[in-house]
Amino acid sequence: MAQKPSVPKGTRDFGPFEMSRRNYIFNTIRGVFEKYGYQPIETPVMENLTTLLGKYGEEGDRLLFKVLNSGDYLAKANSEWLEKRDSLRLSTSICEKGLRYDLTVPFARFVVQHRNDITFPFKRYQMQPVWRADRPQKGRYREFFQCDVDVIGSVSLLNEVDLIRMIDEIFQHLKINVVIKLNNRKLLSGIAQSIDAPEKLTDITTAMDKLDKIGVEKVYEELRSKGLSQDAIDHLEPILNLSGNNTSKLNCLKELVGDTADGSHGLFELGTILQYLKSFNLKAKVEIDQSLARGLNYYTGAIIEVKAEDVKIGSICGGGRYDNLTGIFGLPDVSGVGVSFGADRIYDVLTELELFPEDAASLTKVLLVNFGEKEELFSLGILEKLQQAEIASEFYPEPAKMKKQMKYADQKQIPYVLLIGEEEMNSGKLTLKNMVTGEQKKWKIEEIIKIIGA
Amino acid sequence: MAQKPSVPKGTRDFGPFEMSRRNYIFNTIRGVFEKYGYQPIETPVMENLTTLLGKYGEEGDRLLFKVLNSGDYLAKANSEWLEKRDSLRLSTSICEKGLRYDLTVPFARFVVQHRNDITFPFKRYQMQPVWRADRPQKGRYREFFQCDVDVIGSVSLLNEVDLIRMIDEIFQHLKINVVIKLNNRKLLSGIAQSIDAPEKLTDITTAMDKLDKIGVEKVYEELRSKGLSQDAIDHLEPILNLSGNNTSKLNCLKELVGDTADGSHGLFELGTILQYLKSFNLKAKVEIDQSLARGLNYYTGAIIEVKAEDVKIGSICGGGRYDNLTGIFGLPDVSGVGVSFGADRIYDVLTELELFPEDAASLTKVLLVNFGEKEELFSLGILEKLQQAEIASEFYPEPAKMKKQMKYADQKQIPYVLLIGEEEMNSGKLTLKNMVTGEQKKWKIEEIIKIIGA
Numbered sequence: 001m002a003q004k005p006s007v008p009k010g011t012r013d014f015g016p017f018e019m020s021r022r023n024y025i026f027n028t029i030r031g032v033f034e035k036y037g038y039q040p041i042e043t044p045v046m047e048n049l050t051t052l053l054g055k056y057g058e059e060g061d062r063l064l065f066k067v068l069n070s071g072d073y074l075a076k077a078n079s080e081w082l083e084k085r086d087s088l089r090l091s092t093s094i095c096e097k098g099l100r101y102d103l104t105v106p107f108a109r110f111v112v113q114h115r116n117d118i119t120f121p122f123k124r125y126q127m128q129p130v131w132r133a134d135r136p137q138k139g140r141y142r143e144f145f146q147c148d149v150d151v152i153g154s155v156s157l158l159n160e161v162d163l164i165r166m167i168d169e170i171f172q173h174l175k176i177n178v179v180i181k182l183n184n185r186k187l188l189s190g191i192a193q194s195i196d197a198p199e200k201l202t203d204i205t206t207a208m209d210k211l212d213k214i215g216v217e218k219v220y221e222e223l224r225s226k227g228l229s230q231d232a233i234d235h236l237e238p239i240l241n242l243s244g245n246n247t248s249k250l251n252c253l254k255e256l257v258g259d260t261a262d263g264s265h266g267l268f269e270l271g272t273i274l275q276y277l278k279s280f281n282l283k284a285k286v287e288i289d290q291s292l293a294r295g296l297n298y299y300t301g302a303i304i305e306v307k308a309e310d311v312k313i314g315s316i317c318g319g320g321r322y323d324n325l326t327g328i329f330g331l332p333d334v335s336g337v338g339v340s341f342g343a344d345r346i347y348d349v350l351t352e353l354e355l356f357p358e359d360a361a362s363l364t365k366v367l368l369v370n371f372g373e374k375e376e377l378f379s380l381g382i383l384e385k386l387q388q389a390e391i392a393s394e395f396y397p398e399p400a401k402m403k404k405q406m407k408y409a410d411q412k413q414i415p416y417v418l419l420i421g422e423e424e425m426n427s428g429k430l431t432l433k434n435m436v437t438g439e440q441k442k443w444k445i446e447e448i449i450k451i452i453g454a
Numbered sequence: 455m456a457q458k459p460s461v462p463k464g465t466r467d468f469g470p471f472e473m474s475r476r477n478y479i480f481n482t483i484r485g486v487f488e489k490y491g492y493q494p495i496e497t498p499v500m501e502n503l504t505t506l507l508g509k510y511g512e513e514g515d516r517l518l519f520k521v522l523n524s525g526d527y528l529a530k531a532n533s534e535w536l537e538k539r540d541s542l543r544l545s546t547s548i549c550e551k552g553l554r555y556d557l558t559v560p561f562a563r564f565v566v567q568h569r570n571d572i573t574f575p576f577k578r579y580q581m582q583p584v585w586r587a588d589r590p591q592k593g594r595y596r597e598f599f600q601c602d603v604d605v606i607g608s609v610s611l612l613n614e615v616d617l618i619r620m621i622d623e624i625f626q627h628l629k630i631n632v633v634i635k636l637n638n639r640k641l642l643s644g645i646a647q648s649i650d651a652p653e654k655l656t657d658i659t660t661a662m663d664k665l666d667k668i669g670v671e672k673v674y675e676e677l678r679s680k681g682l683s684q685d686a687i688d689h690l691e692p693i694l695n696l697s698g699n700n701t702s703k704l705n706c707l708k709e710l711v712g713d714t715a716d717g718s719h720g721l722f723e724l725g726t727i728l729q730y731l732k733s734f735n736l737k738a739k740v741e742i743d744q745s746l747a748r749g750l751n752y753y754t755g756a757i758i759e760v761k762a763e764d765v766k767i768g769s770i771c772g773g774g775r776y777d778n779l780t781g782i783f784g785l786p787d788v789s790g791v792g793v794s795f796g797a798d799r800i801y802d803v804l805t806e807l808e809l810f811p812e813d814a815a816s817l818t819k820v821l822l823v824n825f826g827e828k829e830e831l832f833s834l835g836i837l838e839k840l841q842q843a844e845i846a847s848e849f850y851p852e853p854a855k856m857k858k859q860m861k862y863a864d865q866k867q868i869p870y871v872l873l874i875g876e877e878e879m880n881s882g883k884l885t886l887k888n889m890v891t892g893e894q895k896k897w898k899i900e901e902i903i904k905i906i907g908a
Contacts, residue, residue, distance in 0.1 A: 004784070005505060005563040005566050005567045005783045005784075006502065006567065007497070007498050007501070007502070007563075007567075008498065008500050008501065008502055008550070008551050011498035011499075011500060012498065013495065013496070013497050013498070013564055013567070013568065014495060014496040014497075015495055015564075015568060015571065015572075016493035016494060016495060016578070019493070019494045019495060019496060020494075023494075034817045034846055035841055035844065035845075035846045035847075036841070036846070036847075036848065037816070037817075037818040037846060037847065037848035037866075039470035039473070039815060039816055039817075039866075040470060040473045040474075040477075041467065041468060041469055041470060041473060042467070042468040042473060043461070043467050043468075044461050044462065044465035044466065044467070044597050045465075045499055045553070045583065045585070045597060046462050046465060046519075046553075046585075046597070047461070047462065048460065048461070048462055051459060062524075063524075065500075065521050065522075065524070066521070066522040067519050067520070067521055067522070067553070068519075068520040068521070068522050068545055068548075068549055070516075070517075070519070070587040071541070072541045073541050073545075074539045074540075074541040074544065075539070075541070082536070085528045085529070086528075087525070087526045087527050087528040087529070088526075090528065091522055091527075094522075095522055096462070097462050099499070099500075099521070109459040109461075110467055110469075112459050113459045113460065113461075113467070114467065114469060117469065118469075119862060119865040119866055121851060121852075121862075123848070124470070129499065131499070131500075133524040143498050143499060143500070151851070154851045154852055155852075156851035156852045158849065158851040158852075159851050161834075162851075276834070279831055279834055279835065280834070280838060329459045330458070330459075361493060362491070362493055363488045363491075363493075364491040367491075376612075377733055380615075380730070380733055380734070381733065384734060387489055387490070390489065391489075392488055392489045392490070392491060393489075393490075393491065394490065394491035394577070395612065397575060397605070397608045397610035397612040397613050397616070398575075398608055398609075398610045398612075408573060408575075411573040412491075412493075412573055
C-alpha cells in the first residue's frame with residue numbers, strides 16, 4: 001500500500017491560486033522597495049550553526065532546525081553526551097548547519113563577509129522563507145516568509161523617514177488601512193533613568209508592553225512586584241496614560257524624562273522624524289506609542305510597528321534601528337535601520353478583508369479547442385501567431401470532448417476560447433468565444449490578436 | 455575575538471549584481487512558461503523523509519540533507535543503532551524531515567495530495583532551490599536552483615512539442631545557441647530486444663551513453679565484458695555509428711529495430727514529434743541521439759537533453775516522459791512529461807559568452823545629492839515628485855562630501871544625478887547630470903521627469 005503523501009507539520013504547498021496571491025503581495029512590496037533604491041540579495045537556506053546560535057536567546061536556539069552532518073556523523077560525536085543521551089548538547093556535535101531563523105542575522109553575516117564589495121550606505125531588501133520549530137497553530141507556520149528592508153552604514157534619520165514612507169506606500173497599494181506606531185529605545189532608557197532605576201529597564205518595558213492586553217492597573221501591579229516604589233509608579237503614571245496627539249505626547253514626555261540624557265536624545269529623534277514626515281502626504285496614521293518595546297535588546301533608536309486598523313491580528317510589519325548588529329561578526333559601530341513585512345499575516349488580512357484583486361490565477365488569455373487531427377496543424381499555426389504576439393495561449397493537447405475542454409478553460413479562468421473547425425479553416429474567420437459574457441463571434445486572426453492583446 | 459563569518463560549503467550568497475543576473479534568467483524562463491499556459495507552484499523546503507527516501511537510489515539517499523528532530527530526539531532513537539554507532543540507520547530514527555533533493559518528487563507528491571483540486575492536464579512550473587550533499591566543485595553546488603516545467607495527465611505528444619518549442623524560445627531569448635537532443639526510452643528497449651537481450655538493457659544503454667566520452671571501440675569492449683556476443687555487437691554497430699540527418703537516422707533505426715514492439719512504438723513517437731516540429735520555425739537544432747539515456751529507470755517515452763553549442767559544459771536542460779511518477783504515492787497511470795532548466799549552468803554559459811545584458815544591478819534612475827539642512831526639505835519634495843512619477847530615486851541620506859556621493863552613484867551605476875543647491879531652489883531649475891556622458895544642464899522638475907521617465 002502506497003503511503004499517503006503529506007507535507008511536514010507547519011509547512012504548506014502553494015498551488016497556482018495561492019501563488020498568484022502571494023506574488024501580488026511580493027510584487028507590490030518589491031516594486032516600492034526598488035522605487036526607493038533598495039536592491040535585492042539572497043542568502044543560503046542553511047547557515048553555519050556558529051552563525052545562528054546565541055543570536056536569538058535560549059528559546060531561539062531551541063527553535064532552530066538543525067541539519068544532520070553528512071557521512072559518519074557519529075564517529076565525530078561527543079561520546080559523553082551520546083552516552084548520557086543529552087539531545088541538546090549532542091546536537092551541536094552532530095550538526096554544523098541550521099536553517100535560517102530570520103533574515104536579520106544572515107544579513108549581518110552577509111554585510112561583514114562582503115564588506116569590501118559593498119557600497120555603503122547599503123540599501124538592501126530580502127524576501128525569503130525562514131524556519132522555526134514552533135508549535136504550529138492558526139496563522140503560525142514553521143516555514144514562513146519575511147520581506148526585510150534595511151539600510152546599513154548611515155545614522156541619518158532620513159532613513160527612518162524613507163522606511164516609514166515605504167510602509168505607507170505599500171499598504172496604500174494593498175488598500176490596507178494601517179497605524180504606524182513609533183517609539184524610541186533611548187526614550188525607554190530615559191524613562192527608567194527618570195525614576196533612578198536604569199537597571200529595571202527590562203522590567204518596566206516588559207510591563208508597559210502589556211498595557212494593551214492587561215490594562216493599566218495590572219501593569220502597576222506587575223511593576224510593584226518587580227520592586228518599584230510607589231513614588232516611581234506615580235512618576236510613571238502619566239507616561240502610561242499618555243494620550244492626545246503626537247505633539248502633546250512629545251510635550252508631556254519632555255517634561256517627564258527630558259532632563260535625562262537618553263530621554264532627551266530619544267525625544268529629539270522622535271520629534272525630528274515626525275517633523276520630516278509632515279512634509280509628506282502620508283495616508284497612514286503615525287502615532288507615538290511609548291509602550292512599544294519589540295526587540296529591546298537589539299534596537300538602539302527608533303522602534304516601528306504597523307497594525308492593520310480593520311482586522312484583529314498582531315503587527316503586520318515592524319523593525320527599528322540597531323547600532324551594533326554586525327558587531328557579533330567582528331565589524332563594530334555600523335548603524336543600520338530596517339523593517340520586516342510579515343507576508344503571511346498580510347495574506348491573512350487581505351483574505352479577511354477581501355482585498356485581493358480578482359485576477360485569475362492563470363495568465364492564459366485564450367484556449368484553442370482541439371477538434372482532432374484534421375484541424376491540428378492549422379490550429380498549431382494559429383497558436384504560434386498568438387504566442388508571437390506575446391499572447392499567453394494554449395492548444396488543448398488532446399481532441400477530448402468539447403465539454404471537457406470548456407471545463408478546463410472554465411476552471412483555469414481563461415477568458416477566451418478559440419474554436420477552429422472545418423468552416424473556420426476554409427473561411428479564415430475563427431470563432432472567438434468570450435467566456436465571461438458567453439458572446440461568440442467570427443474574426444480573422446489579426447483581429448483576434450488586437451481584441452485579446454488589448 | 456569574533457568569528458570570521460562564512461556560508462556553509464557549497465552554498466552561496468547572491469548580492470545585488472548576481473541577483474540581477476539570476477533574475478534575468480528566471481524572468482526570461484518564467485515569461486515563456488507563462489506564455490505557454492504553465493502556472494507556478496511552490497513546495498516546502500523540507501519534505502518528510504518518507505517522501506524522499508528510496509526515490510533517488512542508494513547514492514541519492516546518502517546525499518539527502520536530513521533535518522534533526524526537535525526536542526529530545528534521542529529519547530525516541532533506536533538504541534541498537536545508537537550503541538552500534540550506526541550513523542546511516544540511526545539517522546532515520548532521529549530525523550523525520552529532509553531538504554528536497556529535486557523538484558520532481560515533491561511535484562509528484564503535490565499532484566497526489568491535491569489531486570481533487572487540480573485541473574488536468576496540469577501544466578505547472580516550479581523554480582526553487584534544491585540541496586544535495588555532494589562534494590562541492592567548480593560549477594557544482596550543494597544548494598542550487600532548478601526550473602522545472604511539466605504537464606501531467608495527458609499522453610498527447612503535443613506536450614513534448616510544447617516543451618521543445620519552449621526550450622527553443624527560451625534559449626533564443628537568452629541568445630544561447632543550442633542543440634536539442636531527442637531519444638525515446640522505448641527505442642532503447644527495442645534495441646535490447648532486437649539482439650534478444652532485453653535483460654541487458656541497462657548495460658547497453660550505460661555503455662552507449664559513454665560513446666561521446668570514450669569512443670566506439672571502448673564501448674564495444676564494455677559490451678563484450680558485459681557478456682554480449684559478437685553477433686549482438688555486430689548488430690549494434692550501425693546503431694552506435696548512426697549518422698546523417700534525422701530522416702536517415704529514423705530510416706536506419708526502422709530497419710534495425712522496427713520489428714520489435716517497443717522499437718516500432720518508440721520510432722513512431724520520435725517521428726511524430728519531429729513531424730510536428732517541422733511546422734514551426736525553430737532556431738535550435740533538433741537531432742536524434744540514440745545514445746541519450748538519462749534517468750533510464752524513470753523515463754518511459756521521450757528523452758530530451760539540451761547542450762550549448764559554444765561552451766564546453768554538461769547539459770543545460772533535460773527531461774522526458776514518465777508514465778508512473780505518481781504511482782509511488784498511490785496514484786498510478788498518470789502520464790506526464792517535463793524538462794528541468796539548470797539555472798546555475800545557464801548562468802555560467804551566459805557569463806562565459808558575455809551574453810548578460812549590460813543593465814545595471816541597481817534600478818535607481820536618479821540620485822539627489824544631499825547639500826545639507828537648508829536644501830533638505832526642498833529636495834525631499836522633489837524626491838516625492840519623482841517617486842510619484844514612478845521613477846526610482848534616492849536622496850543621499852547624509853550631507854557627505856560631494857566626491858563620496860558621486861562615488862555612491864557611480865558604484866550603484868545610477869545614470870542621473872540631481873544637484874539642488876541654493877541657486878536651483880531660487881530659480882526652480884535643477885541641475886541634472888548625466889553620469890554616462892558627463893553632460894550637465896538645468897531643467898524644471900516636470901522636464902526632468904520627462905527626460906528620466908522616458
